[in-house]
Amino acid sequence: MNDNDHADETPQERIAKVALYLESVKARMPAEEFETLRQAVHEMVHLIADGREGFLETGDRENFTDTIQKEFLTVMAIVMTGRMDHQVVDIPGPDGSPGYAVVTPELANDPDELAKLRETFHDWATERETIDTELDGITRASGIDTDH
Known part of the structure; x- marks a missing residue:
């Protein structure tokens, strides 16, 4: 599958992929870390949907751990490209x-x-x-x- 294979995906198809990925993360991440990730993804998706630039308000930066940052980047890659790999x-x-x-x-x-x-x-x-x-x-x- 090449990069263009995901170009025709609907937003709903990408959202379904993100939901699937987030379920897998939820199963392996502590609840408080997952909630921080969920809030960050929610905020960024709304910024993208509104066509706005902005800064992600992650609250207390100490809570936005390396693990959460990596998962956030993975989710955003799925949102932007449709690829899960x-x-x-x-x-x-x-x-x-x-x-x-x-x-x-x-x-x-x-x-x-x-x-x-x-x-x-x-x-x-x-x-x-x-x-x-x-x-x-x-x-x-x-x-x-x-x-x-």
Whole structure:
């Protein structure tokens, strides 16, 4: 099955896949973690359905554990692509902070391609950090109050 095989799926078919996946997660995840995941998925699906950009309000970030983050990414991959075979791989930041990427099984099983993906991410993150630092300096030098 190729990526285009899911292009003609109805939203109802994708919702059914998400519901099936969430049932499997519910069976293996502690109830309080599952509730955090369920709320995050609910909020993000509504943002997508409304065609809005926004930030996911996960409440207490300490409760949005690595496990919940990985499951959330998996669910969002199903919502967006209709595919249920994605894998979440670790892509730590340049500073070693945790990070993840959702990839196809083919990419997940190709160490050379994963290494390229990690390198590309590190390059992007390093460039982004440099730009943010420069913008912060400009903001401070201009006297712009960013607390508002």
